[in-house]
Amino acid sequence: MNAPLKPxxxxxxxxxxxxxxxxxxxxxxxxxxxxxxxxNGEQILLTLIIPVILLVGFxxxxxxxxxxxxxxxxxxxxxxxxxxxxxxxSAFTAQAIATGFDxxxxxxxxxxxxxxSRTGLLSAKVMAVFAIQVxxxxxxxxxxxxxxxxxxxxxxxxxxxxxxGTAAFTSLGLALAGVLRAEITLAxxxxxxxxxxxxxxxxxxxxxLPGPLGLIARLLPSGALADGLRGTxxxxxxxxxxxxxxxxxxxxxxxxxxRRTFKWTS
Numbered sequence: 001m002n003a004p005l006k007p008x009x010x011x012x013x014x015x016x017x018x019x020x021x022x023x024x025x026x027x028x029x030x031x032x033x034x035x036x037x038x039x040n041g042e043q044i045l046l047t048l049i050i051p052v053i054l055l056v057g058f059x060x061x062x063x064x065x066x067x068x069x070x071x072x073x074x075x076x077x078x079x080x081x082x083x084x085x086x087x088x089x090s091a092f093t094a095q096a097i098a099t100g101f102d103x104x105x106x107x108x109x110x111x112x113x114x115x116x117s118r119t120g121l122l123s124a125k126v127m128a129v130f131a132i133q134v135x136x137x138x139x140x141x142x143x144x145x146x147x148x149x150x151x152x153x154x155x156x157x158x159x160x161x162x163x164x165g166t167a168a169f170t171s172l173g174l175a176l177a178g179v180l181r182a183e184i185t186l187a188x189x190x191x192x193x194x195x196x197x198x199x200x201x202x203x204x205x206x207x208x209l210p211g212p213l214g215l216i217a218r219l220l221p222s223g224a225l226a227d228g229l230r231g232t233x234x235x236x237x238x239x240x241x242x243x244x245x246x247x248x249x250x251x252x253x254x255x256x257x258x259r260r261t262f263k264w265t266s
Contacts, residue, residue, distance in 0.1 A: 025116050026124045033128035036098070037090075043098065047090040048136055052143060055082040058203075059147045072148050077236070079144035080158075080229035081202050086136045087162060088202070088222060091129045091169035093193045099125075099177035100185030103263070118262050122255065126170045133166060152235045161228035164247035168221045171254025178262030196222040205230065218242065221250040 037043055059075045102108040116124070141149075176192075177185045197203060199213060201223025206214040217223035224246035230236035231243070 026120045026127070029116055029121065029124035030127035030131075033125055034131050037094070037128060037132055043090075043094045046094055047086060047132065048139060051082045051086040051089065051136075051140060054085070055079070055140060055143060056147070075144060075147045075149045076152070076234045077205070077230070079140065079149045080233045080236070081226055083137065083140050083162075083233070084165065084202050084222065084226040084229050085197060086140060087133060087165045087225065088169050088193070088196065090132050090136065091126075091166045092173040093189045094173075095125055095129065095170055096173035096177045096189040097186050099174055100180065100182040100189075103177065104182035118259050119255075121262075122171060122174055122258050125174065126167055129166050129170055130163075133162065137162065151233050153232045155233055157240065158229055158232040161225060161232060161243065161247070164244065164251065165221065165225035165228075168225075168247050168250040168254060171251055171258055172221065174262060175254050175257035178258060196220065202226045205236070219246060221247060224250075 055078055058078055059071060062074070099108065173189070176188060180188065199209065199217065200220050201209070201214075201217030206217040206223050206227065208214075209217055218227065224243035227236075227238050228240060228243035228247070231238040231240050
């Protein structure tokens with residue numbers, strides 16, 4: 001006969017079950033990040049409503065000359081640009097602000113005591129942003145189609161630039177929020193958002209910016225993402241190699257900064 005099992009005592013600290021695998025930890029955190037983003041009205045305003053208003057407003061009016069003589073030409077330029085803006089909004093600005101205030105409230109502090117690493121946190125946030133962007137891309141492209149936009153480039157490659165842009169901006173947003181106080185992060189993220197919107201090659205293509213600003217814009221993640229989307233979704237003659245390399249470089253730089261400087265508390 002088999003020996004009877006010994007009952008556990010109150011002080012028995014033997015682990016129950018097996019530890020979760022890193023991908024399971026990241027998946028669970030990504031689900032939490034997604035629910036938090038969907039429940040935040042300010043983030044929805046920033047990531048979807050503002051880009052849609054700009055797309056419709058600039059397409060139907062010529063109050064601000066962003067290129068293109070006819071409405072059809074304006075829409076062809078605006079759809080990739082607004083898509084780049086939406087990606088920057090959700091991956092950089094919204095993530096930086098949310099993470100900054102999570103650090104201030106010490107809600108994120110407890111993650112440092114779990115198996116979730118800095119790389120795991122970055123990966124989880126990227127996964128959550130990707131899920132949000134499925135809705136962003138769908139809404140913006142649908143409105144673009146209603147306004148007369150038609151893809152005229154190698155549009156399947158746009159997925160590559162969306163992925164690279166999301167990774168680059170999410171890592172940069174976390175790097176910013178990981179070293180600054182929440183109030184400073186809020187001001188800095190909004191200021192960078194406006195600067196890149198106006199002079200970072202998003203609304204105005206780098207070729208149309210004066211002097212050295214065009215070259216600078218091409219070396220920024222905003223200009224590289226917008227150029228990549230214009231070249232794949234619009235009738236815009238641009239090499240796709242340069243934007244790809246720029247986004248890869250910014251992704252690597254942001255990821256290294258997060259790994260080395262991100263602090264769980266402010």
